[in-house]
Amino acid sequence: MNTKKIFTLIYIIGFLFGQESVNIPFFEQEKRAFFLEGKNVYSVATTKTKDIYVGTDSGLFIQLESEKDWNKLSLNNQPVVLLSAKGTKIVAITGELNDNILTNGMAYFIKNKVVSQAISLPKNMHLNVLETDLVFSNQLYLGGKTDLFVGKIKKNDKHLALKSMKTPSGNIRQITVQSEKNVFVATAQGLYKKTRTGWNTIQPHDDTRSWALADCRSVAMDSKNRLWFASPQGVGVLDKKEWILYEGKDGLPYNDFTKMAAGQNGDVWFGTTKGAIHFDGKTWEYRQGKRWLPDDHVNDIVVAKDGSVWIATSKGLSHIYKEKMTLAEKAKFYEDEIDKYHRRTPYEYVLDVNLPKAG
Structure with missing residues (x-):
């Protein structure tokens, strides 16, 4: 056998048996999608089955995980200002709204787009929709103008019996229930904790700072069972009986908070009057402007089971999520974004930007 045939045989054997599998690397690219644009979205909630419920000025909108379309549940054609989920069930609060004050309220219990029970709130209950909250746990917790109310839900009730929890004075901004x-x-x-003996004031402090919270905006319990708060002074987390505090000098991008929500891995999302903030314990991420939100003022925020976040604003709903893609797909994504927002001429010059009014 001559040399040429030997090399040919080696090449064929190598081609047939020597191929190696190639692993194509994937990257997670953060994306967003807008829904219900133009609607005033007061509240958003997600169930353990990944169904999304959205309370707006024109009723309740629902997107089941198994469906792509949004379905409207009018609930007597009234605005839906508060939502809270427990398992696969949702509680929605509606009523007559005037100057952001809700009166003649109703609580609707819903599962899979079907109302199972409708209960009227106490006639004398007025809710400031800008400073209130709802938690559906083993009981129903509802933040009033000056107090926190709690009540158990009975199957045939038509009127919700709520009792005062006698909180210290001040509008209830957010509630979290550990038990x-x-x-x-x-x-x-301020920030308070209910115990067997009453309400205790929480005053966060670390080695160099001590904060008397006179204006607490948000509170949440994260997936690691750590307590978080947010106030104009900054944010803090109680980790193993020790406080860790963050303010501007520690990387906090903004401090005019509205609501917060815990993520799936000890991370937290903060809603503010000027965008949303994500913090994983090391990195601060600020999501502000039309690229991320229909409007900068965040009314409500919730994290779904898949780690994505839903953000309610007065001009629509934003869904921020991560999508796996190859390096080539990621490059195309950025090229498409450039083409969409920075279109160029065939000679690669930036096109003129025309405004409705000069200046």
Whole structure:
């Protein structure tokens, strides 16, 4: 056998048996999608089955995980201002709205787009929709103008019996329930914890800082069972009986908070009057402007089971999520974004930008 035939045989054997599998690397690219644009979205909630419920000025909108379309549930054609999920069930609060004050309220219990029960709220209950919250746990917790109310839900009830929890004065901004014996509230006067003996004031402090919270905006319990709060002074987390505090000098991008929501891995999302903030314990990420939100003022925020976040604003709903893609797909994504927002001429010059009014 001559040399040429030997090399040919080696080449064929190598081609047939020597191929190696190539692993194509994937990257996670953060994306967003807008829904219900132009609607005033007050509240958003997600169930454990990944169904999305959205409370707006024109009723309740639902997107089941198994469906792509949004379905409207009018609920007596009234605005839906508060939502809270427990398992696969949702509670929606509606009523007559005037100057952001809700009266003649109703609580609707919903599962899979079907109302199972409708209960009227106490006639004398007025809710400031800009400073209130709802938690559907073993009981129903509802933040009033000056107090936190709690009530158990009975199957045939038509009127919701709520009792005062006698919180310290101040509008209830946000509620988090660890158990019936451990309830936390963020109020206009501070941060409080309900115990067997009453309400305790929480005053966060670390080695160099001590904050008397006179204006607490948000409170949440994360997936690692750590307590978080947000106030104009900054944010903090209680980790193993020690506080870790963050303010501007620690990387906090903005501090005019509205609501917060816990993620799936100890991370948290903060809603503010000027965008949304994500913090994983190391990195601060600021999501502001039309690229991320229909409007900068965040009314409500919730994290779904898949780690994506849904953000309610007065001009629509934003869904921020991560999508796996190859390096080539990621390059195309950025090229498409450039073409969409920075279109160029065939000679690669930036096209003129025309405004409705000069200047």
